[in-house]
Amino acid sequence: MADKSIDNIFHADKAKNSGRIPEGFVYRDQRKRYPWWVKSTDHITVETDVSTIEKPTTNMIIMSVMNRMSDPDAPSQRKNLIKKITNKTPGFNLPDASLLFASQTFWQSGIDIDGLPIQGYQDLRKIIDDQVHTPEELGVEKWEGSELEASAMVEKAAIHLGAAQVGFTAIDLTWLGPNVSISPDVKEPVASREGIRFPPSYKYIILVAGRVPLWAAKCAPSSLGSAADRTGYEEAHTTEEKLINFIRGIGYGASDIHMMGINPIPFAVMAGMGEMGRMNRVVSPLFGGAMRFAVILTDLPLALDKPIDFGLQEFCRHCKKCAKACPANALSYDTDPSWEPLGPYSFKGKKVWYDDCEKCGAYTSSSGSYCGACLASCTWNKGNKTALHAVTKAIGAKIPSVSGFLAFMDDLFGYGLVPEETRKKWWGLDLTVRGVDSSAK
Amino acid sequence: MRNLVLGILVGIGGACLYFIGGTPAWYVWGLYALGAASIVFSFDILFGSLEEHEPRAAILGFCMFLIPGTLLMGAVLKLGF
Numbered sequence: 272m273a274d275k276s277i278d279n280i281f282h283a284d285k286a287k288n289s290g291r292i293p294e295g296f297v298y299r300d301q302r303k304r305y306p307w308w309v310k311s312t313d314h315i316t317v318e319t320d321v322s323t324i325e326k327p328t329t330n331m332i333i334m335s336v337m338n339r340m341s342d343p344d345a346p347s348q349r350k351n352l353i354k355k356i357t358n359k360t361p362g363f364n365l366p367d368a369s370l371l372f373a374s375q376t377f378w379q380s381g382i383d384i385d386g387l388p389i390q391g392y393q394d395l396r397k398i399i400d401d402q403v404h405t406p407e408e409l410g411v412e413k414w415e416g417s418e419l420e421a422s423a424m425v426e427k428a429a430i431h432l433g434a435a436q437v438g439f440t441a442i443d444l445t446w447l448g449p450n451v452s453i454s455p456d457v458k459e460p461v462a463s464r465e466g467i468r469f470p471p472s473y474k475y476i477i478l479v480a481g482r483v484p485l486w487a488a489k490c491a492p493s494s495l496g497s498a499a500d501r502t503g504y505e506e507a508h509t510t511e512e513k514l515i516n517f518i519r520g521i522g523y524g525a526s527d528i529h530m531m532g533i534n535p536i537p538f539a540v541m542a543g544m545g546e547m548g549r550m551n552r553v554v555s556p557l558f559g560g561a562m563r564f565a566v567i568l569t570d571l572p573l574a575l576d577k578p579i580d581f582g583l584q585e586f587c588r589h590c591k592k593c594a595k596a597c598p599a600n601a602l603s604y605d606t607d608p609s610w611e612p613l614g615p616y617s618f619k620g621k622k623v624w625y626d627d628c629e630k631c632g633a634y635t636s637s638s639g640s641y642c643g644a645c646l647a648s649c650t651w652n653k654g655n656k657t658a659l660h661a662v663t664k665a666i667g668a669k670i671p672s673v674s675g676f677l678a679f680m681d682d683l684f685g686y687g688l689v690p691e692e693t694r695k696k697w698w699g700l701d702l703t704v705r706g707v708d709s710s711a712k
Numbered sequence: 713m714r715n716l717v718l719g720i721l722v723g724i725g726g727a728c729l730y731f732i733g734g735t736p737a738w739y740v741w742g743l744y745a746l747g748a749a750s751i752v753f754s755f756d757i758l759f760g761s762l763e764e765h766e767p768r769a770a771i772l773g774f775c776m777f778l779i780p781g782t783l784l785m786g787a788v789l790k791l792g793f
């Protein structure tokens with residue numbers, strides 16, 4: 272077995288440049304993960320500098336909950352939603368709103384329609400726990416195998432349970448929120464008012480991706496668009512809960528970590544699920560922005576994945592389609608990324624196109640729905656019914672400097688957000704199951 | 713199914729060029745291959761984009777590849793027969 276001492280795991284505290292793959296781990300063969308135009312790398316494609324890192328002191332979700340609690344009359348999703356339903360705003364009709372709430376039946380986690388905290392899927396944990404039958408309970412030996420065997424098995428289980436894709440990486444303290452710490456005193460991750468503590472043995476992170484149904488997503492920003500967004504989250508999180516049960520069932524520890532503790536984005540990038548795009552979110556070469564992540568922390572030794580490079584850093588310099596789609600003007604139009612965050616909620620120490628979280632949050636909490644227009648408009652969001660997309664993606668990855676032209680053609684071909692008056696067309700479409708094609712790879 | 717039909721049509725076109733067209737120069741075969749690929753691609757975009765509920769992409773992509781494909785086939789007819 273490879274050396275996985277604590278020093279190696281939390282390498283980023285000492286390294287000058289976090290974002291490099293940690294040493295002392297076993298890595299999976301990356302060749303089968305993606306088409307030929309996606310390369311594996313040993314460092315994420317975003318420049319990082321640990322010496323300038325500064326963690327945000329608070330979290331935007333916590334702030335918006337506190338604002339709401341201190342001012343119950345503040346504009347809320349509920350008030351704006353009712354106004355939009357009454358005005359018959361396209362994408363905000365009663366069936367659209369009802370579809371949104373139904374789409375997050377099990378997941379809703381964060382702030383509710385009134386701007387107050389809610390953690391839906393965590394309340395389900397008790398029922399979900401009843402389905403775990405550990406080796407101890409059954410009186411059998413726990414599963415043993417190599418890291419490579421474990422990763423292959425977990426990946427198969429995850430796909431069976433509903434994941435669109437999985438990725439494996441190691442925990443890196445650099446990118447954890449200020450309220451997360453390692454503690455030898457706990458046997459499994461514990462969340463309390465003081466923060467989240469997890470034991471040193473929980474070194475491995477599993478990223479679970481859920482697909483977002485594209486056509487409905489393109490109706491953002493609206494209730495209908497948000498129904499698609501929530502479908503992606505719900506799929507990722509319900510699959511995550513089932514996968515946790517699977518891992519416990521073979522005799523290892525596994526835990527979900529609420530989004531406030533671990534933001535999946537840096538780990539998704541480390542696990543090669545995508546690159547950081549202009550929208551300051553992950554863009555996948557396969558699914559564009561039409562995927563959502565859930566995170567599992569586990570002590571099951573796994574073979575890790577490497578970051579990827581499909582030319583997105585150059586592509587995003589000229590594309591700017593997401594920035595144009597943002598109704599809150601929260602995304603950067605600068606050609607080059609920057610080291611300077613735009614507000615108090617972002618990590619310093621990485622060179623990205625920062626988004627203005629405050630503008631995004633303010634828009635989202637007053638719009639009557641969630642948003643996700645940036646994710647839904649990305650040039651890399653494509654179906655798989657025509658070879659055109661495979662050709663243009665290969666061109667975009669290999670000659671990313673032509674992205675301005677590709678974005679222009681994308682608009683000309685009518686891809687991107689659906690015009691407001693066309694949103695209701697979704698209810699008449701001949702849809703695939705869940706609005707996605709599960710063979711899309 | 714559509715790929716099968718398109719494949720059969722391309723095969724019939726090639727057979728005509730070979731048996732009826734005498735001995736076309738090598739570049740005529742090149743033009744035929746490009747023209748056939750362009751036409752097949754145009755139909756792939758048309759039907760694929762309609763399945764994706766992207767009618768504008770379907771029409772534009774279809775025209776964008778069908779027109780040059782047809783012109784190339786016209787050149788093949790002129791030079792190869």
Ligand code: SF4
Pocket residue numbers: 596597598599600601602626630631632634635642643644645646
């Ligand atoms: S979610 Fe909406 S408001 Fe926020 S950055 Fe994306 S497009 Fe802008």
Ligand code: SF4
Pocket residue numbers: 548549550554586587588590591592593594648649650651
């Ligand atoms: S829409 Fe364009 S600029 Fe924005 S993330 Fe996607 S590829 Fe990058």
